[in-house]
Each structure stands twice: as structure tokens, then as C-alpha cells.
Amino acid sequence: MITPFQIVRAWCGWVAAEVRQRGVVAVQAIGVALLLSLVSVSCQTTPRASKAAAGVEPDVRVRIVREAPSVRIAGPAQVAVRPIGSFGEWVGTTPVDVRAEAGVLVAKDAAGVERRFDQGAPIEVRAVVPARTARTAGSRQPPEPDLLVDNRAFPGSLEVHPRTDAGEGAIDIINVTTIETYLPGVLTGELLDNWPLDAYRAQAVAARSYALHERARARLRGRAFDLENTARNQVFAGRTQHEAAVRAARDTRGEALTVGGDVLRAYYSSTCGGRPMGAGSIWPTGAGWEFNGAPPLQVDAPRATFCESSQAYRWQVTRTVDDVSKRIAAYGAANGLSIKALANVRSIVPVEVNPAGRPVQFTIADDKGKTYKLNAEHLRQALNHPAEGLPAPERAAQVRSGDVEFEMRAREIVIRGRGWGHGVGACQFCMNGMARRHWDYARMLAHFYPGARLDRLY
Ligand SMILES: [Zn+2]
Structure with missing residues (x-):
């Protein structure tokens, strides 16, 4: 369970990250002031925290693109790009395309100007707010315009991370x-x-x-x-x-x-x-x-239940015995489970149900006389797992929950489910x-x- 101590540690991480990323004295001052305002909370020692100690709206970092070859960033007329943790920044006219070459991020702007970020660090991309907008907005800081990533608008800033572990040229985009x-x-x-x-x-x-x-x-x-x-x-x-x-x-x-x-x-x-x-x-x-x-x-x-209007309240899909057997075995292999040796499925029956009647655990028997156990969530995932020659099932053919029962036919299995x-x-x-x-x-x-x-x- 996450304890208040952990929450404060994570919060402290946020302050540290803000200071690190922005590198601005004003932010450091704010960070120090906030820390001082948190009586008995210190980021270096074990803090005694109350829920109020969090006190400040946290930031959040959401991965919005995973292992892509490149990404196009647009929205404001210009964006500022810099390696995270450094001060020097490069301003490009949008759209700016970012890709990775051997782990090095390369940004190319609308005029064809390229900038290589050789340090190997992730880069941060922010909207450049035109000075004219800033003046007309009065004393308040104008809001940063949203950044468009592949034509979808995101608030805040972006981080581009090279993913050398995911193959040559792969990048992740994180929205902060x-x-x-x-x-x-x-x-x-x-x-x-x-x-x-x-x-x-x-x-x-x-x-x-x-x-x-x-x-x-x-x-x-x-x-x-x-x-x-x-x-x-x-x-x-x-x-x-x-x-x-x-x-x-x-x-x-x-x-x-x-x-x-x-x-x-x-x-x-x-x-x-x-x-x-x-x-x-x-x-x-x-x-x-x-x-x-x-x-x-x-x-x-x-x-008390109120979800009868859902199309998934009750559902049914039919799979071949071969499909079910191969997917479960592939799931077992991917997760290091003994069920990877599963032959052709003969039966799948619940061996434990909870007080609501929902299956918790299933026994799966194959035509070699072997039996295996799988819990309901693992079984759901296994039935949707890709196997050799079998891509992940289409949405309509997916097994949607672990609350399922199986009707065995000669070569098919009818799966009836709830939720x-x-x-x-x-x-x-x-x-x-x-x-x-x-x-x-x-x-x-x-x-x-x-x-x-x-x-x-x-
Ligand atoms: Zn419900």
C-alpha cells in the first residue's frame, strides 16, 4: 500500500524534477517555500506526513506514444526543444518532426533545419508563447498553447525518450x-x-x-x-x-x-x-x-447492480478448440507457467467461485489427461493472447471478462460471459x-x- 511517506517522497521527487527541468531560480524559491511550509516534512529524511502535506496539485507524466519510429509535433508556430537537464534550447518552426538515429534524437523543423541532440538524453518540447500574446494577457502568465502530437492536442509539455531497448530508432513520447x-x-x-x-x-x-x-x-x-x-x-x-x-x-x-x-x-x-x-x-x-x-x-x-444497459452485460463468443488451446499455451510460455505444455483442451471448469458467484479459479484439462489451474484474470488474458499464426483476436471476438462458462463441442468451444x-x-x-x-x-x-x-x- 502506498503510505503517506511514499506520497511525500514522490511529491518531493516532483519538486526536484521541476527544479531540474526548469532550472529556474524562481522555481527553486517556490520549491523551498513549499518545503518550508510542510511542517516536519523533509525530502532527505523520513517524513511524517499527513494527507494535507501533499497540499499542492501534483504533475503527471503520461506516455502517449510508445516505441514509434518518429513523431510530428505542431500546434504553436514555434516550439522550444532542449535536452532534459540542460539550459541551451533550440527553437524550431512547426511542424517539427523528431526521430532517433542510433539513440540520438534528431529534430527537423518546417524549414528543413535539423538539430541533433548528441548527449543521448531525452529532450523536452515546449510551446513558444509569442511575446505579443504575453503583453495582451496583462499581468497574468498566458496559458501555454496545446501541443499537437499526430494531430491530437495535449496540454503542458512533451518529453521524447529514445528507446534503444525497443529497437533501432524507437521513441516514446511522454506528456507532462x-x-x-x-x-x-x-x-x-x-x-x-x-x-x-x-x-x-x-x-x-x-x-x-x-x-x-x-x-x-x-x-x-x-x-x-x-x-x-x-x-x-x-x-x-x-x-x-x-x-x-x-x-x-x-x-x-x-x-x-x-x-x-x-x-x-x-x-x-x-x-x-x-x-x-x-x-x-x-x-x-x-x-x-x-x-x-x-x-x-x-x-x-x-x-445492487445497474449495468444491464451495457452491451457486455452478457455476451458470447465461439472459438475453435485449436484457437483456445494454442492461445492458453502461448500465454503460459510468455509468462513461464507450466500450462505452456497444454495440449488440446478437453474442459475448462471453475473450481472456486466467490460469494457473488463469480469464478475465481479454473481447472483446464487437456486430451493428454493433464490438468492445470489458472485464475480468472489470467484465463481472460490467456484467451486473448496472440499465438503463432494467431494474432490477438478482434475486439468483437475477445473474451471480455473472467466471469465465463464454457460449452465444449466437437471442435468448438462456446464461451458465455458476464461483464x-x-x-x-x-x-x-x-x-x-x-x-x-x-x-x-x-x-x-x-x-x-x-x-x-x-x-x-x-
Ligand atoms: Zn456493474
Whole structure:
């Protein structure tokens, strides 16, 4: 579980990063002032922190492009580019294309001017704000214009990281912004357009809590980014003007779920299908994973359900025996599991179900008489895993949850399922149903995460 100490350490990391990245005396002064204002908190020694010690809206680093050969950056007329940690900067006219050659980043502007960043360090790209705009905006600093990455708008700045480990010329793009600026783009990425405001508010609090938790983990591990912009963490669509998304983030500013003073890793998924899952039943809870044992994440008994409108409430796909057998074996091989030796599947039956009736563990038997065990989440992933000659299944053919039953036919397996996703924590389609029945977001969050507190962290 992430402790307040860890949160403050991660926060301290942010201040240090700001100082490092901006290299501006004013920022250092602000950083020192903030540190002094945090009574008994020090970044060098073990801090005693309260939730209020975070106090300041954190930044967030979201990976928006992974292992691409190049990227085109546009938006403002000019962008400033510099290696992270250095002062000298190069100003290019947009669009600016960035690529990597043998680990060296090369930027080329609209006039064809190239600049090589030989230091091998990642580079930072910022919008250049025209002086005229700055004057007309009065005494307040004008907002930085959004940067366009492959025609999608992102607030804040970008970092380009060469990924020599991912092949010659691969680069990652990381969007650095503040968490409240980031959240509306998560809400539009995660929810449907026409859902009620309180569904957006509930999602805002869950997404903020999850992001703060994952951010703290990433910084303790020294990772270059905090979150992926995909369902692996949470979908992030970049800048949005969606009214409910912008308003829900603003209405719940700084609010997060906590348990025992720690930020809750507020898992959520699309459709619970009526049978929730406890995190500790399907994910590790040992050293480094204690947060999965948090009591508010262990709901595994029947609860009021409102997600019947989801297309994934009930679903069915049919696969060949060969397809299922090969995918499970390939998943086993990719994860070092004994099930990599699986022959042709004969049966897949649940051997453990939770009090809500949702399968926790399955036994898989093959035609050589061997049996293997796989938990429900692993089975879901295995059934969607690519195998030799079998790419990952199309969206419509995917196995959407681990709440499944199998009907064996001669050469086919009919898979009938409930819901979409892991079923831990909040259910997005239930949020929609609840909001339409006039539940407010605090009531929804108490329903999904019983025992968690709704706290304002900044
Ligand atoms: Zn549901």
C-alpha cells in the first residue's frame, strides 16, 4: 500500500524534477517555500506526513506514444526543444518532426533545419508563447498553447525518450501536465459522451485516486513516466472541451479515496455484469503489492447492480478448440507457467467461485489427461493472447471478462460471459445507471469502495 511517506517522497521527487527541468531560480524559491511550509516534512529524511502535506496539485507524466519510429509535433508556430537537464534550447518552426538515429534524437523543423541532440538524453518540447500574446494577457502568465502530437492536442509539455531497448530508432513520447488538466481527457476516454454528470464525478474521483497511486509507485521505482494512456492504466484522450468531463474534474478537484490515510488504488472496470470481484482474489497481495489487500477493494458478494444497459452485460463468443488451446499455451510460455505444455483442451471448469458467484479459479484439462489451474484474470488474458499464426483476436471476438462458462463441442468451444473487465472496484456502466437513478457520486463511491474515505488532498 502506498503510505503517506511514499506520497511525500514522490511529491518531493516532483519538486526536484521541476527544479531540474526548469532550472529556474524562481522555481527553486517556490520549491523551498513549499518545503518550508510542510511542517516536519523533509525530502532527505523520513517524513511524517499527513494527507494535507501533499497540499499542492501534483504533475503527471503520461506516455502517449510508445516505441514509434518518429513523431510530428505542431500546434504553436514555434516550439522550444532542449535536452532534459540542460539550459541551451533550440527553437524550431512547426511542424517539427523528431526521430532517433542510433539513440540520438534528431529534430527537423518546417524549414528543413535539423538539430541533433548528441548527449543521448531525452529532450523536452515546449510551446513558444509569442511575446505579443504575453503583453495582451496583462499581468497574468498566458496559458501555454496545446501541443499537437499526430494531430491530437495535449496540454503542458512533451518529453521524447529514445528507446534503444525497443529497437533501432524507437521513441516514446511522454506528456507532462498537471493532474487536474489530465483528468478531463481521462473521463472522455473512459466514459460515454451522454452519461450524467454524477457518473463523470464518480469516475473523476476514482481516476484521480488511481493516478495518484500509480504515480507514487512509478516514482519510487524511478520509471520515466507515471501512466500509460491506454486501458493498461487509464485511457487518456488528450485535451478535451467536453462539458461534463471538464466540470466533473473541477467539481471534485483534489478529492481522492483513502483508507487508513493512504490513497486507495481505486480500480474500476467497464461492466461488472452483476458479480464483483475482490482484488485480493485475483491479484498478488504480498510484498510490494499490499495495496491489493485494502479492505475497500475486497467486495466479492452480491451488490445492487445497474449495468444491464451495457452491451457486455452478457455476451458470447465461439472459438475453435485449436484457437483456445494454442492461445492458453502461448500465454503460459510468455509468462513461464507450466500450462505452456497444454495440449488440446478437453474442459475448462471453475473450481472456486466467490460469494457473488463469480469464478475465481479454473481447472483446464487437456486430451493428454493433464490438468492445470489458472485464475480468472489470467484465463481472460490467456484467451486473448496472440499465438503463432494467431494474432490477438478482434475486439468483437475477445473474451471480455473472467466471469465465463464454457460449452465444449466437437471442435468448438462456446464461451458465455458476464461483464467487461476485472470487476474490481467501481463499474462504469453501473455508475451510469446509478446517476440516472439520481445517486450522487459520493453515494456511488461508498457503494463501490465500502470503508474508503472521500478526502480532499489539495
Ligand atoms: Zn456493474
